[in-house]
Amino acid sequence: MVSQKVTIKNPTGLHLRPAGILCKEAMQFKSLITFQHRDNTANAKSVLSVLGACVKCGDEITFVCEGEDEQEALETLVAAVENGLGE
Numbered sequence: 001m002v003s004q005k006v007t008i009k010n011p012t013g014l015h016l017r018p019a020g021i022l023c024k025e026a027m028q029f030k031s032l033i034t035f036q037h038r039d040n041t042a043n044a045k046s047v048l049s050v051l052g053a054c055v056k057c058g059d060e061i062t063f064v065c066e067g068e069d070e071q072e073a074l075e076t077l078v079a080a081v082e083n084g085l086g087e
Helices: 016-026 045-053 070-082
Strands: 003-006 032-037 040-042 060-066
Touching: 003 070, 016 060, 032 070, 040 045, 060 070
Parallel strands: none
Antiparallel strands: 003 060, 032 040, 032 060
């Protein structure tokens, strides 16, 4: 299991479009991928779960990846968030 904190830079947070991009990236991997935000844990492969976390600009989330490709999954998702998730 690997984990890393990352700050959301999107001005509007994780709304539908960036949430979809995050899920699309996460679904490429076999590992279980979740993130923690405040007291909630969200499934990064579920758009509804990501939207339900209500992540805003400037919020810090912690990705947690567990499985055979966990390190690659973590690096890919952190890079996607740091690059603004298409925005």
